[in-house]
Amino acid sequence: MSMSGMDMSHMDMGAGVPDLFYLQKMYWVVVGSAIAAATVVNVLNRFLAIQRLRDSTLTPSKPKSLFFSTYATITAIVREISYVTLPPLRLRGRIFHFAPLGPLAIILANLVVVLVFCFYKLDTTDQWKWEAVGYRTGFVALAQLPLIFLLAGRQNIIGFFVGMSYERLNWFHRWIARTLWLTATIHMCFWFRSWGRYNYIVYQLTHDPFAKRGFAAWCILTFIVLSSAAPMRRLSYEIFVLQHLVTFVGFTVAVWLHAPAEVKVWVWISIGFLVFDRVARYAWATYTNLSLFHPKTKSHTLWANRASFTPLPGNITRITIENPGVRWKPGQHVFLTCHSVVPLQSHPFTISSIPEDNKMEFLVRAEKGGTRRFFNYASKFHNILGSGDPAPTKQARTVFLDGPYGRIRPLRQFDSVVLIAGGMGITFALPFLRDIVAKWRSECDGTSPANPVNLAATRRLRFIWVIKSRAQLSWCETQLQSVLADVQACQRAQPDRPREIDLSIYVTCDEKLEQPTQSITTTQHPGTAVVVDGDEKKTNSEDISIHSIDKSSTGGCLPGGGCCCTAAVEDEDEITQHNCTCSGHAPQLPAETQISEKPTEGVKSELEVEDSAAHYLPIVSGRPQPRTIIRKVLERAEGESAVVVCGPTGLSDDVRRSVVYLSDDRAVHKGTGAQGIYLHVEKFGW
Template sequence: MDLMSDMPMGSMSMGDGAPSLFTLQKMYWAVVGSAIGAATLVNILNRLLAQHRLRDSSLTPAKPKSLFFNTYATLTAIVREISYATIHPLTVGNYTIHFPPLGPVLIILANLITILVLSFYKLDTADVWKWEDIGYSTGFMAICQLPLIFLLAGRQNIIGFLAGMSYASLNWFHRWAARTLWLTATIHMCFWFRDWARYDYIKYELYNDELTKRGFAAWVILTFIVVTSIRPIRGLSYEVFVLQHLVTFVGFIVAVWMHAPDEVRIWVWIPIGLVVFDRVVRYVWGAYANLAVFHRKSDKGSRVWTHSATFTPMPGNITRVTVDNPGINWQAGQHVFLTCHTIVPLQSHPFTIASLPEDGKLEFFIRAENGGTRRFFRFASKNDKVLGVEPAPAVRGRTVFVEGPYGTIRSLRQFDSVILLAGGMGATFTIPLLRDIVSVWTKEINGQIGQGSFQAKRLAATKRIRFVWVIKSRAQLILFESQLQSVLADVAECRLRQPDFQKELEISIYITCDEKLEAPTTAPPSLPLPTQSLVTSGLDFSYEKGLSAEKDNVSIHSASAESSSTAEPPAPVGKGCLPGGGCCCTTQIEDEDQVTTCACTCSGPVRSEQTIATPTVNEKPTLSTASSPSPSPTVLSGRPYPQTIIRKVLEKAEGESAVVVCGPPGLSDDVRRSVVYLSDERAVHKGTGAQGIYLHVENFGY
């Protein structure tokens, strides 16, 4: 483990024609640089492709029409089928292990193989006289990985900017690159121990050699960092994880710097520089975004700070946080880090922005879990006049700080068809994407084309949108009632202004657990009834399929809080039924168009959470199929079958389609497998002419 030498080891060859240690480090970074360069090239091509589609005046702008774009589409389809593939989750007791898709796994394996090949290149592990050389080579290869780990970790991410990836997506690579570093450092240490063991010298070195002490300390700290970054452990307390991660990072860098010889300390200074760069950019941008001197101050703002937020309790232990007149701009699907020191001191949490810039406000829906999010909900509950507590003027608005926005997703406007699937609070990600495309449709009807940096023939190539939202209780409908009203009203207006409007929008809402859901034993026998509708305040959720149940007109504002089910195995695939009782429905609906009977399985009683009564607020008139050409959402009890939903959209697609999912891991896994299966079924890579499928999976939770 001794890297100290009077002569520069890095410039020396390990013998037998092996390159020098410095050369091995350069070779590694040549590989890494090539990978980043390839990702950058793909990102540039995708951006050019998006612009090309918006300038295309044909009826099928999202369809490749040249040899180059046909070849690119075929190669992309091949890569996607491989990279999206994932194996079924593994259940061990009450814990379910979800595996990452094959694409990221292959990248991590390629990095590991590169490291191992360069570390052992032309070195015989069976030769005792080469063990010291292997100790040197693995040490040099370990330390040169540090810049990559920190490049993947920063929020102001250089790799993310070049490759068009979010720092949140790169954080997964950051964790596995760190584990690769740990493995390399462990091999480095073990070969030195193996060499010293021949002379029973390990204990002596650990007690008497300062360089060995520092190296062993660095390995211990790195081991602690790797172990605590495992999802089950870091999920115990995210705030504690972040704090200890920062502290141990400093200790690790100091130990490595003291352990490494002068000739390789540049690999330590680079990460330090990257951290400083990330922090400086974040603080400078944060100061601009949050200091009122740089913005027109809101009436609710303080004299110094820009942002003042109101906190409102919602059903299901959810807090709605609203920031009027924000000092930042953002795009649909992005998130910010929100800080409120008067409620949760010295903590910053990432929250998806559930509003669009044209709303003139930042809006967040935050589920109360542990730590800071639960404090938000408690504060909102104690200071809300709906609950009978009239808040004092001083607590109506609290000063908050925002950092961001962060998050990257390819513009969905370039795709022919878009399928948006969300589970629970994942709708905070998908609903802004839905609203963004529909708003573009409205602008096209109003003739607002060609306003960008290039003269576009259209603002969006999207012809149809399929939106699916899976929730546990109808109480959650209140969260996005006004947004759904706005979307349906915009589509209705487009159809009224342009009778030949060809855009399609279909919305389905699946309710899995509800206080109004009946078990099959209490439901009437299969009986075809006329179309039923669940009338809500502002929304007409029509059951347009022939379903069996009693008519149930209930306002979502008077519904009880969100419910949760007991953990039991899912029921066999079957039909759905109307909400109308008090249990959980685990039935998976294979095809909405063929739902004719009630066959839901009651998997357990509904357990009530804290109920928050919320006043009815009608921002727009009620939409109904009788007064408007806009379709109403379909509400079903049970779980969706993603493969059927996606297939039906793809059968109508006349160009590349996009599938976006945000929700629990189980839903994301189902969508991934469905996309891979349908991509293979459509045989894009075999030259059938079928269009490709772009998949974006937004991570859910920490």
């Protein structure tokens, strides 16, 4: 670790041994080549999306040339390998999930390159070469610093070129940092090994300032690596962010003090990337949040964005920003700050609305910390949780937005799209569903521009939402019914153009609703009274939608015992008779999407339902089988399909394994004529 006190520019490592600075440059040749290759793929995918939307044939998502057929074959083979995931490991009641083979292969490749550069042409058994190994590993470690800083930024340069969002690159950031820790540990150990021959370790750490700084940098890096593990991050998001920033600054300072003057440039480059990220973020945030740049918001204050907070069943807060000062795409998220409710905290929330709504909405589950305070604030000003007092006037609060962030290939370029959401995963999946249907509706209404020919090349949509209680339907029931109504309107306007939607809502067991009682799903007007089982209850929401409940159910237990809501539904089409009530008398509607104009009946209420032609939402009790659902979609696909899942890790792993199995089983693009499958797994939670 005393390398900082030496001039390294003319150090001779031995005959045929590469120069230290040469190896640092070669590391970035490898990294740059990988980024360049990913950039080429990203450009091809963008061109492919444009081509499909300009294709006027009935199968725009099907390859039309030898080049793109070959590209699709190569892509399918790479996907099939990269999507493979090892089964979860169960150890002492805990479940450990593994990353897919694709990202793991990239991390392992980087590790191999780093280790080869550390030991290439050096004899580690020769004690006179131990200091040479120490020098080499220190230089290789410094070369990795800029990559770690690049992968950490939200305004991500690498992400711009390769078409990936910062939160996905953040996984690589953590693992490259662990590779840096390994390299630094090897660097330190070989210096200790060399000093240990003379019993010199304690003396160096006590008297040599460069050794002190190097050891301090290693200790801080060790703490960063340990505190960045998933269990530690989930203990408290706010505390993790704060300590990560503090320790990161300390690590950077210690490395700069420890590094030789000749290689301090690597530290300066890293700091430059950090400064760029911060300046870009603050500049964009200034534009997003100042009303000066957004005259259409009609804000009479300095700040452009004001939000209202509404509590929903299941400890959910709906945050709504009317006419926000930023545009976004489905699947993106922003960091939201509201100092008047949760001071000095910024939380990432997925945008659950689409730009056509002219409002930005978030559905936020109250966990702990800031999200719990949001819910408490919303409940205080709406009084729907047991208080009979009239609700006070809704108070909007100034909020600050950072974003939007998030990248995914446009789903409207695919022939068939399967969207699977678990619980709060609906906030990610629903905007994609609504966006594609909105494009369909624009084409049907004749409001789409002449070019491109198609606003959406998608012909079929399959939507699955897995929830624990019917009460959760109130989160987005209105939007789902609107989607079904829009598709029906398109089918009437253009019956010769294939546009199909198949929607299912799976209700799993909820112990709070296991007793058979009459239930209704409602979203009501403020201050209205609804009669349920003879009791008048005050309500405080906004729209009305009442569903009748089938009372002919035979109960919530399967003939062989057990709850029907925990049973796996192998095939929805085979459900004919049994109705499950253990999740609140959820009606068993036909499995295929029904766009019914039958008015609801069977529930007496003092409210009048304005739309008597309400669309039923198909509900199935039990757990879905992703493999069966996806297979049925792929069998009818006439072009590349997309599968998107957002939910608990178990559901995501199940979907990923299903896609790999079906891709291999169908021999996608390997001579069978079957079309490719694009998979996007959105991580659920932090």
